[in-house]
Amino acid sequence: MVFSVLLLFFSCRAQSTANQKTIIEVNTLSEFKNYLNQDNVHVKLKAGNNQIDDAQKIRFIEITSNNSYYDLRDVRFMVDTKLFSRDDLIKSNDGNSMYCAIEISGKNTTLEGLYIETYGDTPGRQSKNKIFNIVGEDVTLKDVEVRTTGSSPWGYGYLYGLGGNDVRKMNGIRVGYPAKNVKLLGCKVHMRAMGHAIFLQGAENTLIENCQVDGLLRTTDAMLAETSGYGFDKKFYAGKGNYIEGTIVAEDGKILPGEIISLSEDGIRMYPDYKGHETKNTTVKNCTVTQMRRGICTGLSTSGDMVIDCVVRDCVATGYNVGNEDTLINCSADAKYGEAFCIPYTNAKNAKVEMTILDSRHGIANNLLAKINGTGHQVVIKTKSSEYIPDSMFIKLSVWEGYGNFNEKATMHATEIKLDNQTETEVITFNGTENLDVKSVGKVREATDSENVINESNRTKR
Structure with missing residues (x-):
């Protein structure tokens, strides 16, 4: 019996040792690239700075x-x-013409472990530029730090178009x-360019x-004070009105004074699909987003995503x-x-939404704490x-x-909503609100006729 146990122990240990990959240590980026198409390798690049100023393909690296591990801790790519x-x-x-660094x-x-940043002010040939493009299966990106520059025009955010016209982004x-x-x-x-920080298109189980x-962020007052530049040349007219x-x-x-913009786009965003392949089953957990256009945007994916313990x-x-079908658990945000x-x-x-409101004082250009449309939602606000x-x-x-509702012919409604408002904020129900199950510390009232008229007029101002 003892002999059998020992035999099993040494057999398992031998298998474990055999499965461990030998660490290949390389000193230069050129050497590192030799292993990027090799399976079952464990490669460590020497710590230090590496310049990426030449490439053969639109995907630079x-x-x-398969089954490989690349250790880039303490490595910087410029x-x-x-x-x-x-x-x-x-x-x-x-079939995708996007440029990307990796x-x-x-x-x-x-x-x-990689730190990677772009440098220089040269705008790309397209709006789809990005640092990372991940299209594999069971891929892990761990402790990577990204800093983006190189969009055009910079300093005006989304006021001059979202990929069209002459806007060139760096996602x-x-x-x-x-x-x-x-x-x-x-x-x-760290977004220092126009673009999304993290976004999904047709990915599953992320x-x-x-x-x-x-x-x-930047105020429109700061823009209007310019005496030269992109906005000045356009006489401070944005790409569209309203x-x-x-x-x-x-x-x-x-462009009006007293407003504020994000110089980038969304923090974490799901697109509904990529060429008919749906974005499905995303989990966002213990993440923080600050000073972006939208913080965490799961709403465009319809499969039902999970957002847990996040702060915006x-x-x-x-x-x-x-x-649709999204679940937010123990999340928090301000409304500045x-x-x-x-x-x-x-x-x-x-x-299902469980939201804690953070300090929303000293903001500008907003008096909307939350908006709820659709059917069958369960919402807790505290x-x-x-x-x-x-x-x-x-x-x-x-x-x-506020954001959304781009179909001007939609019938606006909020039906079968269960709302637990544990704040003193007033709840206003507009035309189309039916079968509301509400418990509220703050006052609950129906919108006035004039408020409903204003709300209806907003449908043509998207």
Whole structure:
């Protein structure tokens, strides 16, 4: 019996040793690239700075290996933005013309520890530029830090178009079809360019955990004070009039004082699909987003996503954009510059939201705490201090105001909603609110006739 146990022990130990990959240590980026298409390798690049100022393809570095681990702790990549404007680079055969610094495909591949940033002010040839493009299966990006520059025009956010016209973006991390079971763990994205920080297109079963995103805000007063530059040359007329992603401009497009914008786009965002392949089953856990346009945007994906223990601060369009079947557990946000959360879509059903309102004082250009449209939602709104929410803020149901509702022919409604408002904020129900089950510390009232007229007029001002 003892002999059998010992034999089993040494057999298991031998198998374990055999399964451990020998660590390959390399000193230069050139040496490192030799292993990017090799399976079953464990490669460690020497700590230090590495310049990326030349490439052969529009995906500057391609990691295509399976079952491999790349240790880039204490390594820095500096990527020249001029590469994103090169028209002589080899195109991809996947039908997507995007430029990116690093693409990871293959299966069961991990990249850990890299700091990567773009430098220079050269705008790319397109609006789809990005740092990472992840399209593999069981890929893990761990403790990676990204800093983006190189968008054009810079300093005006989304006021001059969202990818059209002459806008050239620099996004952070994309997870896209055919990606499955991708994990972003402990990653940081510092947005110093127009674009999304982390976004998904057609990916399935993505986990985004312990990640941080930050951007920059700017007041329209600062823009209007310019005496030269892109906005000055356009006489401070935006790309269109009325409401632009959280910012109000005049009907003729004139930029107004007293407003605020994010210089980037969304912090963590799901697109509904990529060429017909749906974005499904995303979990966002213990993440923080600050000073972006929208903080965490799951609303455009209809599969029902999970957002757990997340914090959003100082976002302009909304803190959380919530959609069909989404579940938010123990999440928090302020409403300084835009609503803390919204369920904006009339076709959204059965969302569950548990939201703690953070200190929302000393903001500008916003008096909407939350908006709720759609059917069958269960919503709990609370705060640790009543002083955190100004008296001028409201919770509104069946409204066009704020982000969303781009179908002007939609029938605005909020039906079969269960709302537990544990704050002193007033709840206003507009036309289309039916069968509301409400428990509220704050006053609950129906909108006046004049308020309903104003709400209806907002449908044509998207």
